Amino acid sequence: MCVLAFAWCAHPRWRLVAAGNRDELHARPADPLARWARPDRLIAGRDRQSGGTWMGVSELGWFAVVTNLRGFGTPEPGRSSRGALVTDLLAGEGRFADPDRADLSTFNPFNLIFADAGEARFLSNRPETLRSRLAPGIYGLSNGALDEPWPKTLRLKAILLDWIVGGAAGPEALLEGLGEERLPDVGIASAVPSDAPFEPAQSPIFIRHPVYGTRCSTVVAVDTEGRGTIVERRFDAAGETVGETALDFSWAG
Structure with a gap:
């Protein structure tokens, strides 16, 4: 994911709400949101190149989402897939399944939010390994630090807050917000590090570009x-909607 707003225990009805866009090269193949045959009880899209995912849930009671972290140079080939970290956390098995013990230094720079029925946690590996619990509230995440005030991140947090205050009914309003293409007017300039060559210095929530742009919007x-x-x-290289999938699930307990 490249921009995300996340609400944890911020509404009497909703334990967790996440709304985010995955921005990626259109040439990178991916499977749409679905229930996976293996690992079972995992619900997510799948990156065909690495085999992992960027955001998903498990019917065992877990949620996870990852964003790349810019400003630390270009990614190093050969490092562990950040999508594999998300997949192992959601599956509850594999090399990276335990967030307290996983060696986060093996990955290129990332930010990750991981939640279950009882708590939400933030993990990162730059500039050093960080594992922290999130207090109830609304958070924003793009390709900088948690709650770093990138304009599009602030704008998406505001959209999520409006949704919560306005009744927090269904996901449609959040999906529409994720499609916003105008530049945010929040009075703060942002600079994108040089290792994000396809993203302009100030970008909207939804990026329409034939090479690198918003591939999908997801609400949980x-x-x-x-x-x-x-x-x-889901969207094609022209930024047009090409499909939508909605799945219900249940967390025990």
């Missing part, structure tokens, strides 16, 4: 009873 909502919905809206 889990209520206090553990009932959840995940919705993915």
